Each structure stands twice: as structure tokens, then as C-alpha cells.
Amino acid sequence: MIKRKIMEQKKILIVEDEVIIADDLKNCLSNFGYNVCDIVSSGEEAIIKAAESNLDLILMDIVLNGEIDGITTARHIYDTYHIPIIYITAYSGNDILSKAIKTNPFGYIIKPFKERELYSTIELALKKYLKEKRISSKYKRAVKRYRQTKKFSSLISEELEKLIQNEVVGQSEQITNVLKQAMTAAKYKNTNVMIVGESGTGKEIVARIIHYASERKENYFCVVNSSAIPETLIESEFFGHVRGAFTGALNNKKGFLEIADKGTLFLDEIADMPIRLQAKLLRVIEDKKITRIGGQKQLAVDFRIISATNKDIFKLVQDNKFRLDLIHRLNTMVIKIPPLRERQDDIEPLFAYYVKKISLELKKPVPDIDPTLINNLKNYEFPGNVRELKNIVENALIHCNKPVLEFSDFSIPNLFPVKKExxxxxxxxxxxxxxxxxxxxxxxxxxxxxxxxxxxxxxxxxxxxxxxxxxxxxxxxxxxx
Ligand SMILES: Nc1ncnc2c1ncn2[C@@H]1O[C@H](COP(=O)(O)OP(=O)(O)OP(=O)(O)O)[C@@H](O)[C@H]1O
Ligand SMILES: [Mg+2]
The missing domain is CATH 1.10.10.60 (Homeodomain-like)
Structure with missing residues (x-):
């Protein structure tokens, strides 16, 4: 007969309303070397014992004396006191079984029980519970450590955040440097700035920072993506037109260059600007004067151009797709935003920021973050940069309802991307x-x-x-x- 040593005797409570079976169980468990601390016959008594005694396990009958049955009692005890429960019952019907399973029992024994089966079920339950407890306390310690060490703050003032309608998160040397350069650009309100960086790195955010931190902030930040405008309309969109200038020109209309007067013209995806428009833009940058299509009057305009591109613009010059002289007017100052994979220190704060922000937006409790998750993410290339990080967080939060976010909750295409070639x-x-x-x-x-x-x-x-x-x-x- 296998017997537990006195030293490690486990305290077991028997919840059973039939006295003979209860006694039988007690004898059997004592013979195995367990300490049966008590026998009770109702759910109410079981709950009191669970609260008072330091129990290791409960054997629970399903039909009991008193108001509440064994399944309800088990659910309450496990949720409140985390004591593992094994059902021991005469019922093997599917509906009772499926109800019982929902309470995550550590075993289900059908009466009349066999001694060997009782012993092995109890031992397995104790082992499983011990393992769960160990993992959970290791986990809690790690999460606590993570919370204590990581307090992330935004990189720009609250006032500026309101103006650009975005928080700027990060802690890497690279992103700090980018912001320093943006602040310098803000001081020189007439200097044209070109922002280069892969898609989703935050070029538009940086452009907004430059505008809203500069003396031009009271005037328009006019965003233009010339690749999104049909060729036939592009000139009138930029320069405006007077009424009757062409079919369909029913009213006078201001163009972007006029709208951006005293403000900033943000030329997004500058590399896609048609070559014909490039020549015209060059003239305006030189003269700071425009004439609406069909108009006579020359209007003085005062704007600063911030342009952005994710392409190698000098390569386009070689292919005669971009004018070098225009580049030289646009890139008086160049700000390069490195891709996220080159500034790994930003992954953690960005991740924590978006988990919190998106959870609140989705009206879900903010989950904790498994500390090993961040290290795993650092092995990912993030071809879509911060935008991609934001998307994968949103996707995970929509699908996951767990209190702790783990790496397995993310659908990341390829953690160790194969080299491009x-x-x-x-x-x-x-x-x-x-x-x-x-x-x-x-x-x-x-x-x-x-x-x-x-x-x-x-x-x-x-x-x-x-x-x-x-x-x-x-x-x-x-x-x-
Ligand atoms: N440092 C940051 N902190 C918080 N959010 C950021 C940060 N950088 C980028 N984002 C977010 O990532 C997304 C992409 O940023 P943005 O639109 O500025 O990128 P982009 O470089 O202009 O991309 P594209 O080349 O595709 O136009 C936005 O939702 C933005 O709010
Ligand atoms: Mg952009």
C-alpha cells in the first residue's frame, strides 16, 4: 500500500451527505496517509470550512443536504479560495457532467468508488494544482516586477499632444533624436523639411509636431497627397481657379498653396508627385507667388513645405522621375525616422501604450502583459512599423479575453523573417x-x-x-x- 509520509500529509475535506459513504471514504483516505480534517454534509458548511481551514483538497458530492448543490458550492470555493475539488458522485449523466466540467474540477469519480482510482485521482489533482500554483506565483512576481520597472511617459508636452491629436511614445535614443530635430525645425519656420522613413514609422506625426510647435501653428496644416489626386485636377487643386476658368469651374476656389498661406503645406508621398507639377512647384517655392487658373492677379503666399517619402528619392532622379533641383529646395533639413526594428527600445513602451489605449477604446479591462512577450516581439521585423504594431495589438485584444496577454495571442506572420533576397x-x-x-x-x-x-x-x-x-x-x- 502506498502511503503519504506524515510530514507531507495533505488536508482533505469530505463533503458527503450519506454517513456510510463518508465514513468509508475517511477510512480509505486515512489508510492512504491523508489527513481527513472534517466531514460535512452541506454546501454551506463546506464553504465555511474552506474559509477557515487551510485545505489542500475537497472531495465533493453533488447532491447534498441544504440549499446549494455540490456544483454551485465547488464553483464558489474554487473561485474564492482556489482549493482544488474532485467530484465524487453517483451521477454519470451527461447534463450533470457537463455542468460539473464548467467548474474546472480536478477529477470526477463515480460511486461506488474504487480505492486505486480514488488514490490516483487525488495524487494527480494535487500535482496538477501544485504546478498551477507555482506557475501562477511565478507569473504574478514577473508581472509585478514589470509594472514596477516600466513607467512610460509621452515624449512631448500635453499641449502639443492635444494639437497633433496623437501621443508620441518611445524611449530609444533614435526617436528622442528625431524629436529633437523636429523641435529645431519648428524654431526655423521658413525652412523646408523632408521627412524620410519606411511606411508607418510616424512621418506624419513628426510633420504635425513641427507645424504645431512652430509660429505657424495658428494657421493651416494642409495635408496633400498628390498621388491621390487625378492628373486632370491636380493643377487646380494646388493653384485654385477662378469662376469659369474651365468647364465645371462654377465658383472661385482656393488651392492648397493658398490654403496653406502662413501655415504649413505637408506634401505626403512626395515621390509620387507628377513631374509636370514638380516644375510648377519649383517656381512657386522660388517666387512665393501664385496665380489661380484662369485668373490675372498674382497672390503672395507664405508657407513652409514639409514633405515626406518612404522611397529613395535620389533613385527616382536617376530614372528622370524626380527633379533634383526640386529636391534641393525641399530638403534643406532632412529628418530620418529609423524603422521600428532598428529602435527596439521603443517596442515595449509602444506596446504597453497601445494595449492600454485600445483596451479602453474597446471597453475591455486592460490586460497585463506577459513579460516574455516583449522579447519575442523584438525578434520580429515589423515591416509595417508602428502602424503594424498597433494593428496586431488591436487584433489580439479583439480576440482575447484573458487577464494576461501572451505571445500566443498574436498572429504574427513570420518571427524570424527570411532575408529579402x-x-x-x-x-x-x-x-x-x-x-x-x-x-x-x-x-x-x-x-x-x-x-x-x-x-x-x-x-x-x-x-x-x-x-x-x-x-x-x-x-x-x-x-x-
Ligand atoms: N512614436 C509613436 N507613438 C505613438 N504612435 C505612433 C508613433 N509613431 C507612429 N505612431 C502611429 O503609427 C501610425 C502610423 O504613423 P504615421 O501615419 O505618422 O506614419 P507614416 O510614416 O506617415 O506612414 P506612411 O508612410 O504609411 O504614410 C499612426 O497611427 C500613428 O499614430
Ligand atoms: Mg503618412
Whole structure:
């Protein structure tokens, strides 16, 4: 007979309304070496015992004396006191079983019970419970540590946040540097600024910061994405028109350049600006004067241009798609926002910020964050940068109702992205096997050696016989000139 040592005797409460069965259970458990601390016959008494005694386990009958049944009692005790419960019942019907399962029991024994089954169920339950307890306390400690060490604050003033309608979060040296440059740009209200960075890095936020921290903040921040405007309308959108200038011009209309007067013209996706408009823009930047289409009068305009691009604009110059002279007017100051993967210190504060913000928006309780989750995210490339981070948080929060967010709650496409070129090769279905590489290499060297086997073997630093063996193996024919 296996017996628990006195030292580690576990305290068990029996909740059973049939005296004979209760006594039988008690004898059996005592023989196994457990400490049966009490026998009660109702749910009410069981709840009082659970609150008073330091119990390790409860054996619970389902039909009991008193007002509440065993399942209701079990649910209350487990939720409140976290004591593991094993049902021991004469009922094996599906509806009772499915009701009982919902209370997450640690076992379900049908009466009349078998001694061995009782023992193994209790031992398994105790072990499982111990493991759960260990994980949960380790977890609680980690979350507490995480909360104590991480207090994130926004990088800009509350006033500026209100104006740009965005908080700016981060703690990396790179993002701090970007903000410093933005503040410098804000001081020089006439300097044109070009912001470069991958999609979703925060170019528009930085542009807004420059505008709203500058003397121009009382006037318009006029956002223009010229690639989104049809070619036929683009000139009138930029310069405006007078009534009757063309069919459909029913009224006088201000263009962007006029709207942005005394304010800022934000040219988003500047690389997509049609070349014809580039020439006109260049003139306006020089003269600071515009004429509406169909109009006579020249109007003086005073604006600063902030442009943004995620493309290599100098490459477009080589392809004659962008004017170099325009670049030189636009990039008096250049602010480069590094991609998120190059400023990993920002991942954690951004993540915590968006978890909180989006939970509140979704009217859900703010979950804790599993501390290991952040390290996992740091291995991800974030091709869509902060926008992507925001999206994956939102997606996880919509689908997850747990108190703690874990890595498994995120649908991240590829944690360890394959290098771009390799991806291309795979897309092209290229054969990347070593064998294929060897065949290609042998062919190349043979060609270099003018198909002279001795010379080729020399270049390959193998014997001529070894070369011939390989050529045979791969059925490579020697071509002669
Ligand atoms: N430091 C940051 N703190 C908080 N949110 C940020 C930060 N940087 C970017 N975001 C958020 O990420 C999203 C993308 O930012 P933004 O639109 O400024 O990027 P972008 O560089 O202009 O992208 P695109 O090239 O695609 O136009 C926005 O929802 C923005 O609020
Ligand atoms: Mg943008």
C-alpha cells in the first residue's frame, strides 16, 4: 500500500451527505496517509470550512443536504479560495457532467468508488494544482516586477499632444533624436523639411509636431497627397481657379498653396508627385507667388513645405522621375525616422501604450502583459512599423479575453523573417539545394577553365579524377570550343 509520509500529509475535506459513504471514504483516505480534517454534509458548511481551514483538497458530492448543490458550492470555493475539488458522485449523466466540467474540477469519480482510482485521482489533482500554483506565483512576481520597472511617459508636452491629436511614445535614443530635430525645425519656420522613413514609422506625426510647435501653428496644416489626386485636377487643386476658368469651374476656389498661406503645406508621398507639377512647384517655392487658373492677379503666399517619402528619392532622379533641383529646395533639413526594428527600445513602451489605449477604446479591462512577450516581439521585423504594431495589438485584444496577454495571442506572420533576397529566390521557385549549387558552380568553373578538365580541377582545388567523378554523377557534358 502506498502511503503519504506524515510530514507531507495533505488536508482533505469530505463533503458527503450519506454517513456510510463518508465514513468509508475517511477510512480509505486515512489508510492512504491523508489527513481527513472534517466531514460535512452541506454546501454551506463546506464553504465555511474552506474559509477557515487551510485545505489542500475537497472531495465533493453533488447532491447534498441544504440549499446549494455540490456544483454551485465547488464553483464558489474554487473561485474564492482556489482549493482544488474532485467530484465524487453517483451521477454519470451527461447534463450533470457537463455542468460539473464548467467548474474546472480536478477529477470526477463515480460511486461506488474504487480505492486505486480514488488514490490516483487525488495524487494527480494535487500535482496538477501544485504546478498551477507555482506557475501562477511565478507569473504574478514577473508581472509585478514589470509594472514596477516600466513607467512610460509621452515624449512631448500635453499641449502639443492635444494639437497633433496623437501621443508620441518611445524611449530609444533614435526617436528622442528625431524629436529633437523636429523641435529645431519648428524654431526655423521658413525652412523646408523632408521627412524620410519606411511606411508607418510616424512621418506624419513628426510633420504635425513641427507645424504645431512652430509660429505657424495658428494657421493651416494642409495635408496633400498628390498621388491621390487625378492628373486632370491636380493643377487646380494646388493653384485654385477662378469662376469659369474651365468647364465645371462654377465658383472661385482656393488651392492648397493658398490654403496653406502662413501655415504649413505637408506634401505626403512626395515621390509620387507628377513631374509636370514638380516644375510648377519649383517656381512657386522660388517666387512665393501664385496665380489661380484662369485668373490675372498674382497672390503672395507664405508657407513652409514639409514633405515626406518612404522611397529613395535620389533613385527616382536617376530614372528622370524626380527633379533634383526640386529636391534641393525641399530638403534643406532632412529628418530620418529609423524603422521600428532598428529602435527596439521603443517596442515595449509602444506596446504597453497601445494595449492600454485600445483596451479602453474597446471597453475591455486592460490586460497585463506577459513579460516574455516583449522579447519575442523584438525578434520580429515589423515591416509595417508602428502602424503594424498597433494593428496586431488591436487584433489580439479583439480576440482575447484573458487577464494576461501572451505571445500566443498574436498572429504574427513570420518571427524570424527570411532575408529579402532569399524570399525572392523562394518565390521564383529557385532550387536552393546544395546539389544544385554544386552543379552551377562546376559549370561556371568549367567555362572559366575553357572546358579544360585539368585546369578546372586546379581551380576547384580537387583532383582531376574527383572532378570527372562529379561530372559523371551530375551528367554534366564537357563542351569543347
Ligand atoms: N512614436 C509613436 N507613438 C505613438 N504612435 C505612433 C508613433 N509613431 C507612429 N505612431 C502611429 O503609427 C501610425 C502610423 O504613423 P504615421 O501615419 O505618422 O506614419 P507614416 O510614416 O506617415 O506612414 P506612411 O508612410 O504609411 O504614410 C499612426 O497611427 C500613428 O499614430
Ligand atoms: Mg503618412
Amino acid at each position: 532569399l524570399e525572392e529566390d523562394i518565390k521564383k521557385n529557385e532550387d536552393l539545394s546544395l546539389e544544385n549549387m554544386e552543379i552551377q558552380h562546376l559549370r561556371k568553373v568549367l567555362e572559366i577553365a575553357g572546358f579544360n578538365q585539368t585546369r578546372a580541377a586546379g581551380l576547384l582545388k580537387i583532383s582531376r579524377d574527383s572532378l570527372i567523378r562529379r561530372l559523371k554523377k551530375y551528367k554534366i557534358k564537357i563542351r569543347k570550343y
